[in-house]
Amino acid sequence: MFNELVTKTDSRDLRSELVAAAIGMLAEPQAVAVPSLRSIARACGVAPSAVYWHFPSEAELRSAVLDAEYTSLVEAVESALDATEEADDQLVAAGDAYIAWGAAHPGAYQLLFESDDALPETRAAHGPRLQARIVELARLVDPDAPFAAALLLWSAWHGVVSLRLHKAEWDWGMTTQDANRRLVHALAIRTTDAQRPTPR
Numbered sequence: 154m155f156n157e158l159v160t161k162t163d164s165r166d167l168r169s170e171l172v173a174a175a176i177g178m179l180a181e182p183q184a185v186a187v188p189s190l191r192s193i194a195r196a197c198g199v200a201p202s203a204v205y206w207h208f209p210s211e212a213e214l215r216s217a218v219l220d221a222e223y224t225s226l227v228e229a230v231e232s233a234l235d236a237t238e239e240a241d242d243q244l245v246a247a248g249d250a251y252i253a254w255g256a257a258h259p260g261a262y263q264l265l266f267e268s269d270d271a272l273p274e275t276r277a278a279h280g281p282r283l284q285a286r287i288v289e290l291a292r293l294v295d296p297d298a299p300f301a302a303a304l305l306l307w308s309a310w311h312g313v314v315s316l317r318l319h320k321a322e323w324d325w326g327m328t329t330q331d332a333n334r335r336l337v338h339a340l341a342i343r344t345t346d347a348q349r350p351t352p353r
Contacts (some may be wrong), residue, residue, distance in 0.1 A: 222261040255314035
């Protein structure tokens with residue numbers, strides 16, 4: 154019915170223009186939104202105006218949500234590190250905790266790491282301490298470039314979380330724990346091989 158009311162114009166290919174315009178918009182990261190103030194107020198059984206007594210703007214509520222969720226993630230990873238005695242196992246423990254947190258908090262994970270919101274050092278009071286711990290542990294697998302190794306691991310952990318959140322129907326062939334162990338061990342093996350002298 155609706156399509157019958159839309160007249161086609163032969164002089165332009167509007168379908169192609171629409172697709173091209175959408176692709177152009179996708180050249181920039183897309184926003185991942187916190188639930189609306191109205192829906193949050195409804196969940197709390199209050200009027201939307203009551204929210205503004207505590208959060209003057211939607212941006213301030215968004216920031217508070219990000220602060221709370223980032224703190225939760227940091228605490229989960231730090232707890233896993235503190236519970237693991239062997240240094241060689243701590244990178245694996247950190248990765249397992251990071252991936253498990255992301256899987257358990259999919260919406261929050263998207264807000265934190267799949268949007269263009271900045272993650273200032275103040276987002277979690279002990280966030281920088283955790284980052285320093287991960288970099289120091291990465292020194293075990295790459296003593297010459299521990300920061301780069303830590304970023305590489307984070308990229309891999311993020312990939313595991315993000316793909317499994319968005320492609321839940323796929324058969325990945327291994328658990329997230331198995332995937333994490335392979336990633337950590339592969340980085341260590343690569344580094345060890347690169348440090349071996351080249352045979353003459």
